[in-house]
Amino acid sequence: MRWTLKPIPEPNKVKHLQETLNVSEPIATLLVQRGIETFEEAKTFFRPSLDDLHDPYLMKDMDKAVTRIEQAIANKENILVYGDYDVDGTTSVALMSTYLKTKTDNVATYIPDRYNEGYGISYQGIDFAHDNDFELIIALDCGIKAIEKVAYAKKLGIDFIICDHHRPGKEIPEAVAILDPKREDCNYPYKELCGCGVGFKLVQSLAQKDGQTIEDLLPYLDLVATAIGADIVPIDGENRVLAYFGLQIINASPRPGIRAILKQVKKDQLTITDVVFIVAPRINAAGRMKHGNFAVTLLVEEKYDLAKEYAKDIETYNYDRRETDKQVTEEALKQIEDKKEQKRFTTVVYHETWHKGVIGIVASRLTETYYRPTLVFTKSGNKLSASARSVSGFDIYNAIEACSEHIEQFGGHKYAAGLTLKEENYQAFKEAFESVVAQNIDKNLLVPEVKVDVQINLNEITPKFYRILKQFAPYGPNNMTPVFMTKGLIDTGYGKCVGDDKTHLRITVSQPDSSNFVGIGFSMGDKFDIVKERKPFKAVYSIDENEWQGNVSLQLKLRDIKV
Structure with a gap:
């Protein structure tokens, strides 16, 4: 993963907000990063009002x-x-x-x-x-x-x-x-x-x-x-x-x-x-x-x-959807095992029997696996239909539009789109799409990125800090869950791989002058060597609550760790 630390906002703006709202520097930084610089803007953010809806x-x-x-x-x-x-x-x-x-x-x-x-x-x-x-x-x-x-x-x-x-x-x-x-x-x-x-x-x-x-x-x-x-x-x-x-x-x-x-x-x-x-x-x-x-x-x-x-x-349909999605994803991944396919800048796969209802989900899964602009095609009547998904920072709608001579119909957004074309145009479209993406995509975008909002120390994670953090929700594009980075961490010796197949990582991290925190990293079991034997490491994570036997404690939801 690429770790990208967001630009540090202007110190005067952060200090002003810190003093105006009586909050910590990391909280003030998060707010300024979101374009919130005054008391009134903070009030609108933290206390949404129906009066803020437009005419x-x-x-x-x-x-x-x-x-x-x-x-x-x-x-x-x-x-x-x-x-x-x-x-x-x-x-x-x-x-x-x-x-x-x-x-x-x-x-x-x-x-x-x-x-x-x-x-x-x-x-x-x-x-x-x-x-x-x-x-x-x-x-x-x-x-x-x-x-x-x-x-x-x-x-x-x-x-x-x-x-x-x-x-x-x-x-x-x-x-x-x-x-x-x-x-x-x-x-x-x-x-x-x-x-x-x-x-x-x-x-x-x-x-x-x-x-x-x-x-x-x-x-x-x-x-x-x-x-x-x-x-x-x-x-x-x-x-x-x-x-x-x-x-x-x-x-x-x-x-x-x-x-x-x-x-x-x-x-x-x-x-x-x-x-x-x-x-x-x-x-x-x-x-x-x-x-x-x-x-x-x-x-x-x-x-x-x-x-x-x-x-x-509806629950029955959802069960059927999950089973079908799993099967089609496995078949699509087999198509990409070809080394030539893996060297491309795009993932474009097709099978005439794939269920049209799950190709969007499958496109998302392939994007997560290979991290490239992705289209999954299936047969729909006498035409081919596709769902498209993109990687962060790349406009797939524009890329598809650039190949419109091969397409019957298309529509969508920057990161998700759909299109229809004649079967005989499939190969020409696939090559045109590859060419457009290869010429226009920043190659860094083909490596998964984790955007880090603020670097902090563990002693800054307090109950008050988390109470304010919770009020940043609801999260979504343009207001994502805050991601933090902390350096100089050491596992206290209780780190281990967990889960039925030991694919997840559970550690207890410490830093001088701070409480210990449990960190959970899903599908990060292969990174256990980084933390064992009390070797220092750094981590990116979000913060959430863990409830166990009636006790609620703060934990780190790990996104990635590095030496």
Whole structure:
């Protein structure tokens, strides 16, 4: 691993904040690194407030969207709430449909089939709307590139409102309204909302027109927080406020569907990380293994007993997903065992039988193993579909866009994308992608990096220090869990490899003039030689709590150790 120590902020700024807030130097440093330099900025960070949410009408086309929905409600038009099959899409659909049903009975939902229709707006979905007399489609977490499909719907007399957060192309669809903070002509102050976040801003606008306050909308924030965590959007600005209050709802009074999921895994207080690794995969599993409709049904269910039954089904899909993911990952890794493949700057693998529902997860696992921009392809109808994942610091969306002559369709973000191409173009695309990445990537990015926030000594880790540190949460992009480095550590002699297969490392570290701390390093058993016989070493780690037999103590969650 590369250890990169973040630049030390200007000492005067750190000292000023240290004195203003009465906190230690490492805490003040962490804050300044996050752009927090004044008492007021610290107050906003540590005490998120619903008053910090922006006026939704600052978003381009918001007035048009609200007017069209009010018209549909007044005229008793049928409204179809349409969303993608992943967590962001299904939570968006659940949020929007649940809210609209408090205003009108003429609301239905539509999630495209991952396999028969693929990502985003489909002709099949539009035909469904036409056949069932829907006059308005509200598309969430998709649609920003659906130019031909929106035009097709218009010919059939169906209006579109698009709520998306993906990057637009050179043109945008001719919809009644397009809500997307990433539109170049949109001056909305916060650009990093997820799809469900954009949907929430539309709901907020409608609610304002009806005289409702933001407090009236709190019950919807469990969905928004789940989408923020799952979609790996930055957790700063408005997202931080939405995630903070959404987590409170999840932990205090979640909707029956989320409560039923949590009951199965016997988890009480969730962090955003728990949402990412416990709630999100289960919601996602429906669209991956069966159909995204099952996730929406679970999330909109108001009766807990019914939600429990739906959650059992979802748990089955999640088990199947894990087994399939494991098998496909093993097969994909075998393809890369070829020495020629390992010398490439990219990982691009394909098998026609791989389950389309898990290729995104497999791409993530391959990226973790070989640390290169990665695409995993499978056959989808008469085309090939791929999920793409990148390494930190490299924009895979731009790299794919540079190969667009070989592609039928693509979309996504800097670190995750999807694409479709004809089978005969696969090899040409693979070579073009390799060439683009080889020419543009900083070779340092191909070595896993751990970014270190602050260097500290063990005696600076006190109960007060950790109490303040906990208030930095919720964590995520742009506000990651703080990582510390400490030099001159010695294991007290109790270090050992632990776990069934002895692959993990457990040490007790000491430093002059400090208490001892237990350190846990998962999959770091092979580094035991570094710490044995009381040899000095340095470590990078985060800090968390360990509960054992009713006793709670602070421990170091090791990221890496070196001589």
